[in-house]
Amino acid sequence: MAEQKAPQKWGLVVDLDRCTGCNACIAACSMENNIPFVGEDEVAYGRAMYWLYNKRDWAGEYPEVKPAFEPVMCQQCGNAPCEPVCPVFASAHSEEEQVNLAVYNRCIGTRYCANNCPYHSRQFNFFDHDLPEPMNSYLNPDVTVRRRGVMEKCTFCVQRIVRGRQKAAAEGREVEDGEIQPACVQACPAGALVFGDMSNPQTKASQMARNQRRYQLLEELGTLPRVTYLKGGGRYGG
């Protein structure tokens, strides 16, 4: 490219008022990112693989209970606790996309990053989960299939970001707002998830993130998460 621009800071806004807890994001994420299905026994043992999980809290006393949903994915911390502890740079920050990358083929599986992640959003491949024929043909060719012994996690669908940027560059234009969407954002029927360039104050995501309902997960730890939540409930309904 001709001129060097400041890197775009991709971010995600989750409007909890709109989240219905339908888990479409989880399904879309699993299909997009070739996340293995680990089987009944492993799920029962607590090793279900999701890059995105829906934290469900109950409010109130039984029987007057209300569920509260909070979809949690990798927060793509600007100051990520998983990065310095990896002995082999398998958890690294990308300069282009400003996201936290999991370099699968560099990972040696110390699992330190997973311990150090306050959001518990990293997953470990305890076994190989090969798909039988012809199921393997649904695999996304843009995403590595991970083997046993490596960590993996949400990448904000970095393959989609790269493809979107390349397309825009080939057409000689800037990436438009809303042009790039991770699988979870694309699948959300309620429009609770909004993805965009947070360094540009005009994008929909940045505008939403300035809402007074905003909060970030465990902000006080200083991890500088890239995911902003808009509080649900209260006088806004929910």
Add this chain to the structure above:
Amino acid sequence: MAAETELLQAIKPVEHAEEDPREHLMFDPRPREEMNRMVMEAMTTTTRRYWIWLIGLGLAVVVLLFGAWGNMILTGMGVAGIRRPVFWGVFIVTFVFWIGISHAGTFVSAILRVFKAEFRRPFTRAAELMTTFGLAAGALYPLIHLGRVWVFYWMIPYPNARWLWPNFRSPLVWDFLAITTYLLSSTIYLYLPLVPDLAMARDRTKGWRHTIYKVLALGWRGTEAEWYRLRRAINIFAFAIIPVMFSVHTIVSWDFAVGMVAGWHSTIFGPYFIIGAILSGMAAVVTILFVLRSTMKHFDYFIRVEHFDALGKLLLVFSMAWAYFFFNEYLLSWYGGDAAVKQVLTLHATGPAAWVWYTMLICNVAIPWLTLWNKTIRRTPWAMFIITLLINVGMYAERYTIIPLTLGHQRSPFDWGMYNPRLTEISIALGTLCLFMFLYLLASRLIPLVPVWEVQEGQMAHRLRKVGKAEVPSVTELEE
């Protein structure tokens, strides 16, 4: 006046039964040739029971350690019990345990040598061997716990085509470097004082043993110049290895303290881990000394109740120091006021696995404090054997509390989880214990386990001198 005398009578310290100094090894010398022969006999005598143990332990290592590990490599880490959010379990617990055991050698040998504690003489080597083999057992775990052990060498800084170095910000790399340094230096430190004894063994053996000792003794003849250089070298090493020892367990503690896990992120972890390591290591020295004394020929001459007594006192001191740091961890967290840390520490004592926490306190504090103040107990070897075994059970429970039980209850209660070790983990942990014992048994018949020259040197320096009618123990200053 009368009342004062009475008071003085009352507060007069209780006189201990007068110890006969001749019961001490240093005041009970035997002719040098006889002592050499005793050590040689202890080394070369192998009973039927010895071979059964050796072969049994060797098989156990193959099956329990390499069998289970091999199975885990082939099928996947999932055969271990770890699950989100507890990604570190028994492997890291046992790793810290072995590194702790390995502190015994340096502490007993180097620190007591530097401070000229004379009772150290007969068992410095037994302790140094523990260091080396404890490290050998412990150093396996950074490999065992890797998801992809076949690429472990990516942690080593080596030149490669991609110009990729390990991440020097990661405590795991520091760990790797610290343990390698400690293993190398402690092996050299084991070897240096061994040279005169190897020469002694060389002069008294034939056949394959003679060939081995001839090479290892480096042509030692025992000239004045050789002794001078050896003493200098040992002295330098004894001082140099102490900071290495402290750094190793500090760095092991940084594996946890550098992380931002609630309950790990604490500046007290460095000294806390070191005190714990020394406590468990010293306890293991006593355990091993009891086993050596009751199984090896002539060892009741070298290892005496006075040694159990002296080590028992040290153990009591370290148990108190450990309790202080344990208390301090709570104090500082309370002062820090982090709700998550408070939650974790409360759950240690009240959560589903609180029995581990209570085991730790009973074995590390209650048992030593209730028993080790008593001279009779300290001078009863089998009692010391049981107490020190329990201390190590307590130290294992401490590491278990710190690692999996802390990881299970972090800042987000939705993600709380428990972890139970599975057969693979238990098998590998027992396998490294068997490996340690196997190596120790093997070494006990290959190298002189008692540093004869150090004992003889000590006996030369100690004399009972007559002062009037009393016989007073006296020590000649050996070094300049």
